Amino acid sequence: MKLRDQVWTIKAVVPTASMADIAFLLIIFFMLTTSFSPERTSVKLPESVVRAEVTEEASIIAVTADGQIMFTSGEEASEPLSGAEELGAIVQQIIELIPSKEFVIKADREAKYKDVDAVLDALRTNGAKRIGLLTRPEAASSSPSL
Amino acid sequence: MADIAFLLIVFFMLTAVFTSTQGLRFQFPKDDPSQLNVQPEEAIHIKIASEGQFQVDRVAMTIDEMGSYVQSKMSQNPEKPVIIQTDPEVPYYVMIDVFDLLKQLEVKNVSIPTESEIARWRALGFLE
Numbered sequence: 026m027k028l029r030d031q032v033w034t035i036k037a038v039v040p041t042a043s044m045a046d047i048a049f050l051l052i053i054f055f056m057l058t059t060s061f062s063p064e065r066t067s068v069k070l071p072e073s074v075v076r077a078e079v080t081e082e083a084s085i086i087a088v089t090a091d092g093q094i095m096f097t098s099g100e101e102a103s104e105p106l107s108g109a110e111e112l113g114a115i116v117q118q119i120i121e122l123i124p125s126k127e128f129v130i131k132a133d134r135e136a137k138y139k140d141v142d143a144v145l146d147a148l149r150t151n152g153a154k155r156i157g158l159l160t161r162p163e164a165a166s167s168s169p170s171l
Numbered sequence: 172m173a174d175i176a177f178l179l180i181v182f183f184m185l186t187a188v189f190t191s192t193q194g195l196r197f198q199f200p201k202d203d204p205s206q207l208n209v210q211p212e213e214a215i216h217i218k219i220a221s222e223g224q225f226q227v228d229r230v231a232m233t234i235d236e237m238g239s240y241v242q243s244k245m246s247q248n249p250e251k252p253v254i255i256q257t258d259p260e261v262p263y264y265v266m267i268d269v270f271d272l273l274k275q276l277e278v279k280n281v282s283i284p285t286e287s288e289i290a291r292w293r294a295l296g297f298l299e
Contacts, residue, residue: 074274133263138260
């Protein structure tokens with residue numbers, strides 16, 4: 026056996042037969058876990074330790090850091106509103122149809138309290154009963170930031 | 172084929188937004204004028220100033236001191252009402268921190284008056 030004439034080349038081969046399988050599994054995972062929420066304004070929610078699940082058909086009122094109000098009654102995509110008065114009129118109509126409708130306030134943590142206060146006021150004076158304030162989870166051991 | 176599969180993956184990854192569906196829930200009380208007489212006098216009054224300082228029953232406190240103060244009052248009277256009066260310029264998360272703390276301490280009767288309610292109470296002489 027003449028070792029000099031034998032050229033040892035190393036071929037690194039990654040079997041790619043299963044790559045498509047993995048890709049399809051990932052697709053199916055994301056297809057099943059994607060839920061198209063009507064309210065997609067990206068907002069930095071405040072943290073809270075105590076959290077309760079809000080109702081599925083809740084109406085969502087988003088308040089951004091600069092005070093812009095977006096509203097959805099839970100069915101269609103959210104639309105911007107000019108202010109709390111417009112919100113008040115819409116809330117009144119909704120309460121007439123469904124008195125127990127839950128309203129969820131999805132406000133940015135840096136939103137001025139007066140913007141959220143105006144929303145709460147509009148909800149209260151137009152007869153809303155159940156309110157939720159959306160938050161993100163916070164560990165109980167971390168101290169609140171100021 | 173794998174290219175198309177990857178394109179689909181990327182599409183669904185980008186459109187999957189992990190939305191929060193949990194938060195703090197509460198109910199507005201019935202708009203009952205008689206309730207106004209009970210709350211402001213015997214309630215713990217937490218005032219959040221525009222810089223984020225807390226004043227509990229007229230005494231300046233940090234949030235931890237407020238926690239122990241409320242807890243001691245609650246052990247005497249579990250039905251003790253608490254009023255959170257927030258200055259309009261305060262960032263929202265400060266009020267949420269206080270509300271969350273009260274919920275952790277299992278305060279049953281939290282009142283978050285809006286500006287118009289505060290004005291009404293002032294006119295009736297309940298608040299300073």
